[in-house]
Amino acid sequence: CKKSFLELAPVSNNSTNNFFKTKSDFDLAVNNAYSTLYTMYGPTGLVSYCGELMSDNATLYTVAGSGSITVGDRWAFRDYTLNPANNVVNQLWNDSYVSLYNLNIVLDRIQDATSLDAGYVTQVTAEMRFLRGMYYFYMVQAWGDVPLVTKPLTPGEAFTTGRTPRAEVYNQVIDDLKYAGDNLTAPDKVPAAGRASKGAALTLLGKVYLTMGNKTAAAQTLQQVYSSYNGNAYNLLPEFGSLWGATLAQKNTKESIFEIQYKGGANNPSSTYWPAFAPFENFAITRFGGGMNQVTDDLYNEYETGDKRRDTSFELGYLKGGNWIAIKFQKKWKDANAPIVNAAESCNNNFIIIRYADVLLMLTEATGDVQYMNRVRARAGLPLYGTAGYPAAQYPTLDLAIEHERRMEFAMEFHRWFDLKRTGRAVPVLSAKGKPVNANKLLLPIPQFARDQNPDLGQNDGY
Amino acid sequence: QENSSIVKGVVQNNNGDALAGVSVVIRNTANNFTSGTSTDSTGVFTFSRIPAGGPYKFTFSIVGYESQTLSGYNIKSDITLSLVVKMKDAANSLDQVIVIGYGSQRKRAVTGSVVSVSAEQFKDRSSSNVAQSIEGTVPGVNISTTQGAPGFGPTIRVRGINSITAGTNPLYVVDGMAMENFDLNIINAQDIQSIEILKDAASAAIYGSRGANGVIIVTTKLGKAGKPQVNLAYEQGLQKVTRKVEVMDAQQWIQYYIDARNNAWVASGPGRSATDPNSARGGNKTYLIPPDFINNPQQFGKGTDWQDVLFRTAHSQNIQASISGGTDRAQYLFSAGYLDQDAVVIDNFYKRLSLRMNIRQKITEKVTAGLNISFTGNHSRIDGVEGKSDVVSLAQQSDPIFPVYNENGNLGFLDPNSTWNRFTAYGVQLWHPYSLIKYANKRNKVYNTIGGGYIEIKPINDLTFKSSVNAILTQRNYNWFWQTNAGYGYSTLLPAEGRYQTYNNLNWLTENSLSYDKVLGDHTIGALVAYTAQKQRGDTSQQRGTNYPNDLVQTLNAAGTPTLSTTTAGEWALLSWLSRVSYSYKNRYFLNGTIRRDGSSRFGQASRWGYFPSLSVGWLISDESFMQSVSAINNLKLRVSYGATGNNQIPNYGPISLIDGVKYAYSDNVVNGSRVTTIPNPNLKWEKTTQFNVGFDLTALNNRINVTADFYNSITKDLLLNVPVPILTGFATQLTNIGRVRNRGVELAISSKNIVNSDLKWTTDFNIAANRNKVLQLGPNNAPVIVEEWGSRFVTEVGKPISNFVGYVFDGVYNNQDEINKGPQYASGVVVTPGDPKVRDVTGEGKIDATDRTILGNGQPDFTAGLTNTVSYKNFEFSFMLHGVFGNEIVNQQTRYNKYWNDSRNAYAAIGNYWKSEQQPGDGKTFKPNAEFKGMQTQFSSYWIEDGTFVRIKNIRLSYTLPKTVSSKLSFRTMRVYVNAENVHVFSKYLGYDPENSIYSTGTDAATSNTPFPPGLMVGADYGSYPIPLTVTFGLKVDL
Known part of the structure; x- marks a missing residue:
């Protein structure tokens, strides 16, 4: 009796004593x-x-x-x-x-x-x-x-x-x-939608090689993805605008290689990109407005005339009490039917970490072959690279063309800064736009709190 | 010889009331004939058939009174001797019996540091919580009213802070029921007979793993044999906030607003000027100024003082009744009390109904049984105690330009149909504390039932077996309803939401003890062994819902969408063996030894059981023959004690690695996941405090002066630390036993009867205490324990007191660019312009970085003191009390709202004289406002630190007792009227409401904060606490 009186297992939690x-x-x-x-x-x-x-x-x-x-x-x-x-x-x-x-x-x-x-x-x-x-x-x-x-x-x-x-x-x-x-298994054999596949691992590995400057290995790895899955497991969706839809049919499409899964509604793991990226406390378009990642004019203005992607991606501002508030913000993750939970939109759409357009653009970057990139441009309704309508004056080299294309295609999808770092273009591009950036500042500082605990962590140069 | 004489007598107390149950012993000193009896319910005793002769000696004794001896009686045959005996109250005498852990002792035999507070000492005081009434009177027991809301218990710390992570609240023992984190509001002060505070470890060791924070023993009243006594009381009270925080009015604030936004605009790029119109400033709200502010600021007048909106003069009434009495075999007390108190915050209130029944019955000569039952019900609504985002804090932050109601009868500027809506385009904020009260309905209901039954059996002389069962049942429910859009008053528009929470807690304790007390000539021995078992289970539930069709039905059945429904439960159990042995020789040399063995479910399997011993000795020097010639000294006792106690106030499942649920969705299928939330620690055990105490009690100058002084040194080891660990482990902290803290201090209490005429009496009680706290050892590598909250930084490191405030030293304001150029360099990204704060280069390296942060202060006082003077003249009694705390600092966490520009909040009027230009540098210590701070403005610095020293006129009382001649005509025994004033004035420079206030975030924000907020670690931070109001009560007390 004495022993069991004091042996009290948690009532409302599992514990590692009986788990794993x-x-x-x-x-x-x-x-x-x-x-x-x-x-x-x-x-x-x-x-x-x-x-x-x-x-x-x-x-x-x-x-x-x-x-x-x-x-x-x-x-x-x-x-x-x-x-x-x-x-x-x-x-x-x-x-x-x-x-x-x-x-x-x-x-x-x-x-x-x-x-x-x-x-x-x-x-x-x-x-x-x-x-x-x-x-x-x-x-x-x-x-x-x-x-x-x-x-x-x-x-x-x-x-x-x-x-x-x-x-x-x-x-x-x-x-x-x-x-x-x-x-990992082939993309069509994963245990459930959203689980990692062989295609996802290889695409990411290709990106890692590219980032390390090893174009040969990158090309090889990405070709493996292309040759295995192009046109069957993976493909570009016909419409750019349908990539982020909130319905079941619009999730985990053929263009999706690795996608974070959300479901809207109370007590569900819902997506918050839409309200988080809406203008801060707008109280006009969203109940909650986080004000994160507002869109620069510089980005907006880089779109070529006729690029279908621009107006799919952004709003120019919003109406509030009869006044036009001119703050550009993104709408890729807009979910107009999101239920309101705890005073914020609880959205249903997923977030695509890797999509097939990235495989195509990386293939062009790794191989120099523009056919892949041109599939992306074709979908955007734009003249192909190398054809007469292409704005070659602005993007005279293939590298610049890829840089431009990636910015337009993946705007606000968390790629831009990593792309600029990968190509070594971060300092010139960002400085030209007034950012006080240098090579040191392309790394974050090691947090002071972590260093207080372990001074041996050291610090990145420039901090 | 004939045994035919009779001795009869009556025993009375000071007031002439009959005393029942007084033990009377008659002894013929010549032949040692002895007989004993006790008085009946009318105070009468009788000895019949007493042998003639003598000399006879009579000894009278009863608990609570000084023993009396009458000697030298020679009794002749066949006569009746009549005696009238008056017993003197034993208060302050060595024969006063005081309650100690698991028993009682004559004060003479007490060898530890125990303070006894009798009901007399808090009569007429108006606090619903008796601890507030003794604040400032007991040295070494630091009681702070951290929040002035009704029903809000004070913080009590006995002899410093000896824990960092575990709880620091003392253990409460109410009529034998031991409870952690007990709320003294549950006990009606009227029902309390005495409060004993066990300060030293030797006294508290008998409470083992729960004694380290001190023990507060509360004993409730029981009737005395004799005529039933009826006590009635009625009080009316008023409360008011007399010390408002000075904030800017609308005109001052508009100027502050304009300057902040202009300063931000000018600093945002080259070629920008404060005269640029809004149209030139882009769409960024940060730089925009409402045209009203420029064109017609006068339209706002002085604006709204939101503190005036929030606070009111509040009324209270308190009705009390009790009946007590009994015979020498049975005693009882019934009491009822009803307190109905409005709070100084509008719509807030606290109501308490308390009922009690205490009964004790002697069943046979050997068997006695008793039962104590009390019920307390509280209904309350209290806003403003949550700190930073609650109404008290918001009343200081809300913009003065807005009226309480807009022209549509709605509250806020977010009302789309109001002309005030024009301000939405400018990022102006209004939290509207009024809307948070009027548009959020809250109701808290708490019911506590405490019951305890016991039986005492004396199978043979001197041996007592006692068995008891005690339980406390706590039931709480909380209703919350937030109306749709809150009248447009809050900073955002929120849909209606309902919440319902319940808490059910049963804590039971059973104790079985055997005690033996024997006097053998010069030797007095006592022994106690006991076995106890205690268990608690608490169950919580929470439901929430939204999507209400309207605001009419507010219960959750009307919510269209349930958003939360959960229940949880937690348990703990404690098994203990304990024992005490006491011995005294010639009533002059005293020795007490105790030991307790505790086993707790809260600790790891490897270290579940522990021993807590103590030993203490006392020497009544004044009883030695060599002291008899020192007539100035009446009593002098030296006490020395050493003991070990523990602290078990950690989470119930601290040693176990817990797993919580998370969710993920595969496509549309929501699935459960399991996440490990804590690191296990199978070796987790209690903190252990060992304390040495030496002290003396002195009574001198014909009992006119009483002095008690103590010195103690305590070491707490195996500190339960939520040790911050590198996040590389996956966790921010781990609960570990590591580290040591020392507290040492001195305490002195002097009470003096300055004048003791029959008409005029004047007594003075003074106490002073100082504690020094030092951390001796900490976690891995002695890494400091750092807690940060919105920039403020609390660092606990070896060699320093717990929880130093650490930050930059703020050295005034840069007046021009030249000063900046000559000063130290700032880190990359820090932009400093004239008018910005100047930060001291503590390391002298020519640059300002994290190493320049230094110790700015600490919340622990250098010393605390209290002074009470009581003067009575005939039927009048007047008393006043001062309480002072000296040498501590406060982190005024409202700084981040009220002392620098923060997102268009209002500010202290005191910072109005800020830097405007080189020619108008202001007071030199206030930097310019800026809507986009780029320098060191928001960094934690001495700008946040204020002096915490204060002296408070804590209490003034005046009472008048009707003369007996008058009251007896009205058939009252006594009748008294009084006026009592609490918190009359505080002398302090503090910018917030009260330097005694402190509050800090109680929640944990795991995503963003580095550590949770351990109770010991943010002492001395004020985060918008509830002011302590002035309270005046008028009362009438009648005894029938």
């Missing part, structure tokens, strides 16, 4: 691992801040603070005035490692779960390593050298874990993605 044993436990853990995408790719996640706000695509006006994050912390991304005390940087750092933990714990515990069949273990391992490779790929671009954590750490270990040189982080990324590419 059965397949159903691991199914739940895998679902949780996918939910980290909501953080990493959320409207205020790492990829959004870097991909758009640090580029020439997006700007901020008045914007909400949140928790310990101030308006100034957000503006600093736009203005390249980041410092180590910036609370957003700290949050992005924290989010990244919390997300990694949720992958690593599965990878770690599944090795001890002897009752599971080998095929399941391989499948789960490959999915986790795909996500891990992807996260480190963005983290290494954002911070350069980062602590490379590939298993759950004890606090003692964590206090002494320093940063790993960028090249080694890239090795890990390639290892993970190769494993994923070798072991």
